[in-house]
Amino acid sequence: MSRTVDRCDPGRRAWIAEAIRKVEADANRSADTHLHVFPLPPEWGIDLYLKDESVHPTGSLKHRLARSLFLYALANGWIHEDTTIIEASSGSTAVSEAYFARLVGLPFVAVMPATTSPEKIGLIEFHGGRCHLVDDPSSIYDESHRLAAECGGHFMDQFTYAERATDWRGNNNIAESIFEQLRLERHPEPSWIVVGAGTGGTSATIGRYVRYRRFHTRLAVVDPEGSAFFGSFTDGDPGRTAAGSRIEGIGRPRVEPSFLPTVIDRMVQVPDAASVAAMRWTNEVTGRGVGGSTGTAMWAVAELVAQMRASGEHGSVVTLICDGGERYAGTYGSDAWLSAQGLNIAPYRAALDGFLKTGELTDPLSR
CATH class of the missing domain: 3.40.50.1100 (Rossmann fold)
Structure with a gap:
């Protein structure tokens, strides 16, 4: 005689079905996020795009x-x-x-x-x-x-669940959206996609997707100072810890379970002063308010574009506007806060202004 344990609860299943319907209906009401062109000189042969995740109903990539x-x-x-x-x-x-x-x-x-x-x-x-x-x-x-x-x-x-909750093969994930929006551009397959190391979920999704679709796109992941990810990527120690980061949304005091270093082609550690300088620079050049984590990515983007220029490489680069700058008016947008933190962004800002004129990004610390 077989034994049976029945745990079916029709009422609970009905509630779950309705909850899923509500979440999917929210997605169905939402348009995709814009892919903005960043104004690089066209003669460089390099196109830079910012995918604006700040326009989601809750204002961020998250x-x-x-x-x-x-x-x-x-x-x-x-x-x-x-x-x-x-x-x-x-x-x-x-x-x-x-x-x-x-x-x-x-x-x-x-x-x-x-x-x-x-x-x-x-x-x-x-x-x-x-x-x-x-x-x-x-x-x-x-x-x-x-x-x-x-x-x-x-x-x-x-x-823990960021890297597995999203279908990295497609199903309207952020990677699929980027490539679809680039389809009619002069460089539709980007040379680089640059994202931050926060949960690790976004880099895992993009890194897996470009391999699955057999693209040649390389993935660069940025990490602010004080975070554990860069050191772990460098020495291969998944148990590495750190003090934590002043740049909200990215950088962690430990290497998170969703971080997948094997799909990352390059990691870049960015000083906090460079992140804030690049955030403010991006705000002024584009007229769009961005947050500190976008600044971290934009500093690394400037480095990549300068390296592409130096080697004569043409192509496209994509990064994300993770959230809006209005969330940081009292911190990264405040000169008083920067002074209290001992952050001098002036040399980094001067380097970024020079980059937009010459295509070269000088190291502020070498001056």
Whole structure:
């Protein structure tokens, strides 16, 4: 005689189906993000594009990740109609997850460092989330597990699931979108795509996609000072730790589980002063407000373009506007904050201004 254990709950399945419908309907209402042309001199033969992820409903690249994480958790049966969602986040992911939690009718708690910008805290609360601040950034993981266990909730854990929640083969992921939008450009297959090392999910998705589609595109990943990723990529130690980063959204005090170094062609460590200088420079050149992590990427982009120019290489380069600069008015946009942090961005800004005139990027520290 066979034995059967039946755990089917029609009511719960119906709730999950409706929650998935709501999340997918949100995606269906949303247009793709713009791919803006950055004004490089056309005679250089190099085209630079900025994919503007700040236009998502929650204002950042993390809207894509949050949507994928919710669909992944719902399809796995980890989220139910009475589940509190917990996330460890420095800001933008929490903003987006608060949005999706409210969309499906669930409470949301963001566990984040106490140094997170007030602008991001306000956005999380605007979308119905609650902020749980901790003094030690390295404790956000343990604290998230503790809170989830205490309330019977679900720790979304973006840092573990970012690389597997998104379908890297396509299905409207960010990599597929970039290549489709470049289809009619003079260099439709980019020489480089440049992204930050945050959860590791975006670089894993893009790196896998270009290999799967057999493109020759190379992937450069940028990391701010104080982050663990660059050192780990250099010496191959996945257990490396660091102090953490002042550039919100990228850079971590530990190497996150979603970080996949084997799909990365180059890593670039960028000084914080260079990140802020490049952020402000991009704002002025394009007229679009960008955040600090975009500045980190743009410094590395300038280095890459200068190297392409020096070697006579033509092609295209793509990076992301990860979020808008309005979230950082009191930090990277504030001269008083820079002074308090001991950051002198003037030499880096002068180097970027010179780059746009000559195609060469001088090392400010060599002056």
